[in-house]
Amino acid sequence: MAFVGTDIIKDYKDELEGNVWVFPDNVDTDVISPGKYLDNLEETLKHTCESLIKEFPDKVKDGDIIVAGKNFGCGSSRETAAMILQAKGISAIVAESFARIFFRSAIARALPILEIEGICSEFNLGDIIHINIPKAEVKNKRSGKTFQGQKIHPILLDLLKEGGLEQKLIKEIKRDKE
């Protein structure tokens, strides 16, 4: 079946650094994970986001970070959108805002996400970004500018640290047993 497990989830770190990919407003889940490839993970990996940035599927590297505009991940509830970006090695997404289901799925899969108004125009392809997740701080190492985002709610930050909803559930079941 065309699903990747949670083994692609990276261990939580307070601080991350990586190469930047810049995405526009309203990146939808059909662009990230096209419906016609929902049953074919290999094809999805080959074609993710290509209609926006042709070289993205080939050139994206482990640890890269997406900086995007408003309403990132709008559209379908398909969690393959968050999953495929993790599978491609994306370690965090900083956007001006996220669509609701994508936001939840990212938290559920422990993919760090930050919301910072106006952030998109501050970055170019290939810039190096430094992120402090609990402080919701972002630095563009090329321009030297720092930006303050909206802090992640403590309950959701704990979920990220725990490794996502599945890890939380497994722990809860274990605890019930004891």
Next chain:
Amino acid sequence: MSGKTIAEKILAKHSLSDNPITPGEIIDAKIDLIMSHFGTGKVLVDFRKIRPSKKRKVFDPEKIVVLFDHYNPAPTEKWASVHDLIRKFVRKQKIKHFYDIREGICHQVLPEKGYVRPGMLIVGGDSHTTTYGAFNAAACGLGSTDIFYAYVKGELWFKVPETIKFNVSGKLPKQVMSKDIIIKIAGDYSASVARYKSIEFTGETMKYLSIASRMTISNFSLELGAKFAFGIPDQKVVDWVKKRTSIPFELVEADKDANYEDIYQIDVSDLEPQVSCPHTVDNVKPVSELEKIKINQAFLGSCTNGRYEDMEIAAKILNGKKVHKDVRMIITPASQEVWLKMAKNGISEILIKSGAIITNPNCGACFGAHGGLLAPNEKCISSSNRNFQGRMGSPAAEVYLASPSTVAASAITGEITDPRDF
């Protein structure tokens, strides 16, 4: 202290937390109903990770509805195998409310079968779960990991949303439909106007709209980013739901002094038919302002506009006429119930004689999986809810979203056409 919105009241009733129910707070809440379709496949894969295996039980098999609608009937061997796995899982977990491939699209079938009642908190493994807001239920879509957690625990975290209100007034002109209202709102206020917010639709127009028309509005509200999308809680809702279930319920109304982040006034008296142009739902133009756009396909169906009234208005327009020779018209009723009523009342006959083809209820064409995909450079007018690049097949194809009447009129002329001329 101010009054409460519908979302705040329903979340308060289901909350397991001590936090106040104010926007921005995060609470745990008890869930009344979970819906999942092919995504159940991911849930059952996740279930295998639970140790010890005797703990692998859903929280309450009575509160889960499973059906197949996206790949229906299975278009490939792969999907046949996924369906097979899910059937076994459903049997093992003793989930009785299982409809296999028989009934149709989830957002039509759940209300029809009486699962959706006012005041409920419902989650679904499908974004357009907001549709149930038309029945005064707080309903939203989730990804598969959230659904998995809900399957096991029967509860989840919820952020209490801000609420915005659209107050809709005026009588819709002839051939202009509720779809045109919601597309117009998308165009005027953007596809993120309701991002992570609850919407309440009120006003005289909402009152006279049919339940089916209200479902279209609540459905498409997801495309504005909505978490919940409540229609008007009135007697029409009560009468509709009572015909479908004997389980008692009460309408949930907002307090008069409830706190709204924004209130928008919409007058539809002079509304023209609207079209969402490629590739975003908020790239909106009235039909009259479009250049001549030739189409290859006209699609009438989906959870947005595959109901009986949609088929009826299309049949009125197509009656005695022919679908243009260069157009493939694909009609997909939202459920078997809709399809049966079409057949009984002569609607199917009119549509078939016009040259349209009618498929079984499924989601295939709308999300570009099977049964009506587009080749590069083709154009489609569609009554569905998404026109994203590549949504219905080739990324080089174009999808234009419109009402069923606009789809039917365009099918006849072969180009995007104002239905008021018919």
